[in-house]
Amino acid sequence: MELLKRKILNEAVVVDDRVIKVDSFLNHQMDIELFNEIGKEFKKRFAKKEITKLLTVEASGIGIAVISAQYFHVPVIFAKKHDAVNLDRETFQSEVYSFTKSKSYNIRVAKNYLSPKDKVLIIDDFLANGNAALGMIKIVRDAGAEVAGLGIVIEKRFQNGRDKIIMEGIQLESLAIIESLKNGDIIFQDSATN
Amino acid sequence: MELLKRKILNEAVVVDDRVIKVDSFLNHQMDIELFNEIGKEFKKRFAKKEITKLLTVEASGIGIAVISAQYFHVPVIFAKKHDAVNLDRETFQSEVYSFTKSKSYNIRVAKNYLSPKDKVLIIDDFLANGNAALGMIKIVRDAGAEVAGLGIVIEKRFQNGRDKIIMEGIQLESLAIIESLKNGDIIFQDSATN
Numbered sequence: 001m002e003l004l005k006r007k008i009l010n011e012a013v014v015v016d017d018r019v020i021k022v023d024s025f026l027n028h029q030m031d032i033e034l035f036n037e038i039g040k041e042f043k044k045r046f047a048k049k050e051i052t053k054l055l056t057v058e059a060s061g062i063g064i065a066v067i068s069a070q071y072f073h074v075p076v077i078f079a080k081k082h083d084a085v086n087l088d089r090e091t092f093q094s095e096v097y098s099f100t101k102s103k104s105y106n107i108r109v110a111k112n113y114l115s116p117k118d119k120v121l122i123i124d125d126f127l128a129n130g131n132a133a134l135g136m137i138k139i140v141r142d143a144g145a146e147v148a149g150l151g152i153v154i155e156k157r158f159q160n161g162r163d164k165i166i167m168e169g170i171q172l173e174s175l176a177i178i179e180s181l182k183n184g185d186i187i188f189q190d191s192a193t194n
Numbered sequence: 195m196e197l198l199k200r201k202i203l204n205e206a207v208v209v210d211d212r213v214i215k216v217d218s219f220l221n222h223q224m225d226i227e228l229f230n231e232i233g234k235e236f237k238k239r240f241a242k243k244e245i246t247k248l249l250t251v252e253a254s255g256i257g258i259a260v261i262s263a264q265y266f267h268v269p270v271i272f273a274k275k276h277d278a279v280n281l282d283r284e285t286f287q288s289e290v291y292s293f294t295k296s297k298s299y300n301i302r303v304a305k306n307y308l309s310p311k312d313k314v315l316i317i318d319d320f321l322a323n324g325n326a327a328l329g330m331i332k333i334v335r336d337a338g339a340e341v342a343g344l345g346i347v348i349e350k351r352f353q354n355g356r357d358k359i360i361m362e363g364i365q366l367e368s369l370a371i372i373e374s375l376k377n378g379d380i381i382f383q384d385s386a387t388n
Contacts, residue, residue, distance in 0.1 A: 023282070023304060023306075023307075024306070024307070025269075028271065028272065028274065028303075028304055028307065029269050029270070029271045029307045030260060030263075030269060030270045030271070030272070031269055032260060032263045032264055032268075032269065032270060035260065036264075058252065058253035059252035059253045059256060059272065059274075059276075062252075062253060062256040062257050062260075063256050063257070063260040063270065063272075066224060066226060066229065066256075066257040066260050066261060067260060067261070067264075069224075069226045070226055070230075070261075073226075074226075075219075075223050075224060075225055075226065076223070076224045076226065076257065077222065077223045077224070078222065078224070078253065078257075080222065080253075082253075082276065088217070109222075110217060110222055112217075112218070113217075113218070113222065113223045
């Protein structure tokens, strides 16, 4: 997605070989016009799939999922990461290990909102090691529902998330795929294979 | 806002005299068509104000703010509550005491994204004691920016948030104002005074 790649090249800050900061438009300040283009692109890439719900995880996935949902005309659920006082006791849950934070956390979805009839498109801002995505996949499958696909804004191809998702037999669509951040340079995967 | 009140009457669960659960459409599963009506209503109520940014706080304010931003054509910032590895060191911050969780937490916005030129509409899902809203007001003012208003989806009028906001001289617009949850009954403020 050229618009997104341009935005990354113009505004992202490469922190080190593995970390890129996109605070100015994606996950702190949010560029809603860009989000709409992202939503349209997800709709195009999953046009053939029947989808009944979008699932994401708090916090930075929420904005993208909510704008994208306008193109799918379905509700969004966000998995809760933190102690949610009001959350139902009956939840589907999954443990996710975060390399960035070097700790595990639970993500949870109330059982009421996923059923075996659901075909769920999972949306997130980043794919790196794939752990958050795998956690959401587990939740959808524990509910007896179907994972219709995984839509990612920025994939860090040099980590191994993609391989894990493909092994699960899931259609993965990443709108910008970064091959390398070495020496402060952002190298995208050749768009021919993108 | 009648549509919202109907939704609350039909789907909300009254947990006790002070707590209402709106997980099915507002802050776990999210009804995007309703969010669009909420966004339009905020735009109508703040039509006379010049607004350059929307500010909310993670996680449940994000969906509403992002959809609303489509009617204001401005970016959204969400204040971060949790340890954000990638957040700039230079932040505006504010301590917020949560009665629900009986603890304090910091909310933070990177200094890059608020300037004295900004006129900021603050958006949140709930107004109860007003502490989260006051925290965001402090951040906007610390940046030298102007608080253009506070847009709330559900106000619990029996708590004292409204009084604190009005004392700050801020236009407060709540789309559903609940006067009482006693005996499991949801009583809205008379719409004549709403």
